[in-house]
Amino acid sequence: MGVSKIERLFQYLIELNNQGSKVIRRYREYNDFYIWDEDLFNMENCTVFPSGFHDVWLEVRKVHIDKKEEIPPTPPELLQGWIEDNYNDWKLETVRVKPMRVIVEEDGEREERFTDDLNRQRMYETWLVEWKNWREHLARKKQEKKTYEDFFKMYQRFEREGERLELVLGVGMLTWKKDENIEHPLVTVRMELSF
Known part of the structure; x- marks a missing residue:
């Protein structure tokens, strides 16, 4: 196969993959779990950038309500x-x-x-x-418990659906209101979830 045939094959595969893809312009269209960093900072069971863990961005501890x-x-x-x-x-x-x-x-x-x-x-x-x-x-403890449970449900979904899902951290927010509204993170970084 020549270079042009390989390029065309990859172009074909990319176009085939994109046929069923929907362009997401507003983060709420993902219809999945999302949480704002401000909310995480206010939860006692969440630690953002916990000390001692260089590769951990967020630690969420289980909450028990007596x-x-x-x-x-x-x-x-x-x-x-x-x-x-x-x-x-x-x-x-x-x-x-x-x-x-x-x-x-x-x-x-x-x-x-x-x-x-x-x-x-x-x-x-x-x-x-x-x-x-x-x-x-x-109310605070119930919200913290729900957040932990949401992360755990997401973890279970990742275990079942594997590569079809992606967990990302979004940084910055682009807001554009013209012909079509856009609300989407400027930068996204793929994350891993472990329990």
Whole structure:
């Protein structure tokens, strides 16, 4: 085979390979896992460029959430019957109280406003700070656990699908808004994933 035949063969193989290839212009089109470095820096279970490892870019440690960590602080007795939301739900932004409730007594019913008792308001505010701290702690740990699980699922996918997949680190972001929007890393570096 002459040089021109080899060139044409390789050109043919490249064109054949590119026929089914889609040009990706926005990183979100990959439809796979991606994470921003800012998020990694804020996670306690992630270390970017861990010391002592010259060829490791990222270390992600497994996160365990103890059953006790999932139990919210119990509202004080004085707040019983006033809590409107399910305070066990860590996904809530806050826990509201009922502005008013009806008290049934022997001689009839009477309305009571939450704001009628200053001590009750202070207890609520104190408890709500505890609850929000609990919520923030649990939400952070659940996000860290999910990140570890996402990396592990990706590792399992690499084990199954092998060379068809690629893990890359993107550096810099090209954003172009003209005829067609482009959001893509300027430079990508192929990475390896090991557990």
